[in-house]
Amino acid sequence: MTHLLAMAQRLAGALIITVLLSPLVIADSSVPKPEIPKAKGDQCVEDTDYMRRNHMVTILHQRDETMRSGIRTKKHSLKNCINCHATKTESGKLSVLGDKGFCQSCHTYASVTVDCFSCHSSTPEKNADLNLKASKNNPHQAGLTYKRATDLSKKDKKALSQSVSVTITETKNNKAADNSRSGQ
Amino acid sequence: MSIGRRDFLKAGAIATTATALAPGINLIELAAARSPEQAASAVNRWGLLIDVNKCAKGCTACVDACRKENGISDEGSPTTDAQWIRKVTTKDKATGYEQAFPVMCQHCEHPPCVDVCPTGASFKRKDGIVLVDKHICIGCRYCMMACPYKARSFIHEEITDQSHNAPRGKGTVESCTLCVHKIDRGDGSTACADACVDENHKAIIFGDLKDPRSEISRQLKAQPSSQIRADLNLNTGVRYRGLS
Numbered sequence: 001m002t003h004l005l006a007m008a009q010r011l012a013g014a015l016i017i018t019v020l021l022s023p024l025v026i027a028d029s030s031v032p033k034p035e036i037p038k039a040k041g042d043q044c045v046e047d048t049d050y051m052r053r054n055h056m057v058t059i060l061h062q063r064d065e066t067m068r069s070g071i072r073t074k075k076h077s078l079k080n081c082i083n084c085h086a087t088k089t090e091s092g093k094l095s096v097l098g099d100k101g102f103c104q105s106c107h108t109y110a111s112v113t114v115d116c117f118s119c120h121s122s123t124p125e126k127n128a129d130l131n132l133k134a135s136k137n138n139p140h141q142a143g144l145t146y147k148r149a150t151d152l153s154k155k156d157k158k159a160l161s162q163s164v165s166v167t168i169t170e171t172k173n174n175k176a177a178d179n180s181r182s183g184q
Numbered sequence: 185m186s187i188g189r190r191d192f193l194k195a196g197a198i199a200t201t202a203t204a205l206a207p208g209i210n211l212i213e214l215a216a217a218r219s220p221e222q223a224a225s226a227v228n229r230w231g232l233l234i235d236v237n238k239c240a241k242g243c244t245a246c247v248d249a250c251r252k253e254n255g256i257s258d259e260g261s262p263t264t265d266a267q268w269i270r271k272v273t274t275k276d277k278a279t280g281y282e283q284a285f286p287v288m289c290q291h292c293e294h295p296p297c298v299d300v301c302p303t304g305a306s307f308k309r310k311d312g313i314v315l316v317d318k319h320i321c322i323g324c325r326y327c328m329m330a331c332p333y334k335a336r337s338f339i340h341e342e343i344t345d346q347s348h349n350a351p352r353g354k355g356t357v358e359s360c361t362l363c364v365h366k367i368d369r370g371d372g373s374t375a376c377a378d379a380c381v382d383e384n385h386k387a388i389i390f391g392d393l394k395d396p397r398s399e400i401s402r403q404l405k406a407q408p409s410s411q412i413r414a415d416l417n418l419n420t421g422v423r424y425r426g427l428s
Contacts, residue, residue: 063319065223067315067317067319068307068309068317069223069224069309069310070218070223070224070309070311070364070367070368071220071221071222071223072220072368072369073220073221074220079348118342118343118353118354119318119343119346119351119352119353119356120346120351121345121346121347121348121351125348
């Protein structure tokens with residue numbers, strides 16, 4: 001019982017101190033709020049409010065999916081974040097780091113270390129297309145349909161036959177390869 | 185360019201295969217078999233076949249290509265710098281016969297590195313690729329001691345300018361990923377195998393060991409091959425031909 005009483009007293013003490021000091025804390029909030037740079041895309045993959053609170057959970061989930069199962073959907077991937085949110089730093093390099101960088105500016109304000117970039121690149125990919133439109137060559141893009149060989153256009157067929165003949169020319173030059181095949 | 189009779193027939197055979205393997209199935213669709221939201225599965229087991237006799241002495245094209253693809257840099261400490269793939273030279277002491285060939289993570293079916301990992305960072309993906317989850321690797325290096333192939337490296341220094349393909353950082357262990365980013369993208373090859381083809385040596389074949397129609401499976405079926413330290417019964421995904 002005395003133990004509980006002592007705890008209650010301590011709690012009350014802490015409360016009083018907090019109440020007394022709170023105007024001081026508010027008055028002393030001299031840390032400027034970070035200016036969050038605008039992203040390249042029109043719309044984030046989730047609502048801004050959701051992302052502010054939960055981006056770490058979203059990235060963590062995607063991390064395990066990608067690492068363990070090879071699921072590489074773009075929507076919640078770190079690469080996709082960086083491709084869209086990287087801005088020019090003072091050195092002229094595109095990055096999410098730097099004093100005014102998208103990730104670092106806010107993390108510095110919140111006093112939370114960003115661990116991602118001790119391993120991951122903080123710069124956007126060279127040919128990043130931000131997932132805004134379907135690219136012809138990237139099978140990971142939504143909206144891309146694969147043609148059956150029977151549906152190939154004349155041009156595609158020509159390209160296919162050319163790639164085949166290139167392979168054969170190389171085989172021809174390599175006698176060792178030719179011998180090993182004739183042994184089958 | 186003149187095409188001989190033999191090559192003409194081959195071209196015909198390949199073109200026929202491309203247009204119709206069977207009704208409804210064809211090569212173009214097979215190449216893009218897995219979509220990005222689909223997990224890697226045990227339907228595939230990726231591996232390499234290395235023909236030691238085709239591997240040119242002094243050539244380091246595969247090593248260089250690996251370093252470029254995965255952004256591996258020298259940190260000025262040759263004894264501890266990371267190497268995912270290295271050329272090993274062996275010599276028969278009795279005859280003096282030398283062989284040089286690349287050695288990398290052998291992507292074992294029963295990987296000792298996974299057995300000893302205290303955190304579960306070292307793991308085997310369902311399609312047979314052995315990886316390190318650096319997010320949970322504590323850098324204890326047990327796996328390095330357990331690996332019979334000396335395939336793993338520990339990162340001692342801070343790393344900057346990493347490749348987008350391969351995140352790497354201080355305090356973790358790493359090794360050949362079998363270019364997992366390329367496999368997931370559906371490239372159907374590794375950087376080392378590509379480089380070897382570019383050099384016209386074609387000593388490295390990448391493919392699916394579980395697909396009997398794949399080049400690697402056909403080659404393995406046609407001629408004898410071996411595993412390094414087959415006595416350990418690890419059933420490696422990397423096989424060698426002509427190794428004595």
